[in-house]
Amino acid sequence: MIAPLIPACATAILFALTLVGLVPAVAPAETALATDIGNAKACGDSVEKDDTSAGTDAKVKLADWRGDAKWYTVASAGTAGRQKPTPFGQLKEIENPPPDLFTLARPGHLGAVAAVAVTPDGRMLVSAGNDCTVRLWDASTGKPLRVLEGHTAWVGSAVVTPDGSKAVTAGGDGTIRVWDLKTGRELAKLNGHAAAVRGLALTADGKTLVSGSTDKTCRVWDLAACQELKQYGAAKTSVESVAVTPDGTHVLAGSDLGAVTVYDAQTGDVVGGFNKHGGTAVHTIAVTADGETAVSGARDKTVCVWDIASGRERKRLSGHKEHVYHVALSPDGKRVASASCDRTVRIWDLASGREWKRFEGHENGVQGVCFTPDGRFVFSASWDKTVRRWRTPPDETRPKRVD
Secondary structure: OOHHHOOOOOOOOOEEEEEOOOOOOOOHHHHHHHHOHHHOOEEOOEEEEEEHHHOEEEEEEOOOOOHHHOOOEEEEEOOOOOOOOOOOOOOOOOOOOOOOEEEEOOOOOOOOEEEEEEOOOOOEEEEEEOOOEEEEEEOOOOOEEEEEEOOOOOEEEEEEOOOOOEEEEEEOOOOEEEEEOOOOOEEEEEOOOOOOEEEEEEOOOOOEEEEEEOOOOEEEEEOOOOEEEEEEOOOOOOEEEEEEOOOOOEEEEEEOOOOEEEEEOOOOOEEEEEOOOOOOOEEEEEEOOOOOEEEEEEOOOEEEEEEOOOOOEEEEEEOOOOOEEEEEEOOOOOEEEEEEOOOEEEEEEOOOOOEEEEEEOOOOOEEEEEEOOOOOEEEEEEOOOOEEEEEOOOOOOOOOOOO
8 A cells, every 4th residue: 555655766755644742752753853843944834854863854744733732743754765764653644645634445344435423532433334334443543443233234324422432323224223332332223213214313412312214204212211202204205314403402304305394302393494405305414503503415416504493594505516415514613514426525614605625535426424523624435435534724713833
């Protein structure tokens, strides 16, 4: 994997990432470089400094930083004047091509990857795919941790409980499964749906689970007791997506005919809705932290931002060339990420509706997307059988240089 990217010259330079202040440096030269970074001259988003202690040239790329904590991403040069370059630390990204992402490809899913979710501490990534498996990864390095097996058909939805202890998955076999993320053990299998489960959502406290299915029902579950509490059956067609307000008072269900139905979670009464996706399947719904605004993506290639109480459209985010399969809100609520069959992931500014960043690189459509808890990265899941991690650009609240 590495060799084809290394030039055959004696002065080849190999770059390896170290998280300064988070991961201990593994070589003396790298330690010195990290210690002295504050005195280096800033040049745009990078600094350059000669590392004479190792007899090499060194370059530090400030791809990330985080306020006063000085949370950098460091790329340190390997040896010069040797036939075999030796990196100072664990190889994660290479300078050329630009290190916008790393790919979890091998060993990995044997089919399309449909969903991704990250634990609240940002350490573990959960992915679900058409190979009937759920896989756990180290979210920082991409190292595979476990393969969770039990589903007998494609797995299309995955959510993680707020305490980070469990993952809940569902898919084509009509079951919902609860997994212990520490041990990988299946804790429970929730039966009830008569067909494929298309969407899952958790309340903010993690106690209540909502599911939607092609059996035309939306169901609410007590996750601790693993029991069905309610069933909403007003839909006349398949339920393609679900969401729940953080306080658990309202449940939203998107249909394959373009409508989103808003239910009173307690009574099951229909109290609102949204029907402006042109009669096309609503694949995904997200709700803002205040419970007032919904963001939905559909087969009509658009992302709509709308008021839950009134059903009034606030903004329409247009730009995708194919279906929008998933949306996710950033932790600060300022951005929304959208994944599309057009092979792109796009980040939008929620207030203005402006496209903030576009990520291209997947070789097939993108089905899933999520932010890391700190908002610094986005993970995406694709039909090309890979999960990719993308670095979000710094916004105006981040420092422009390191002191």
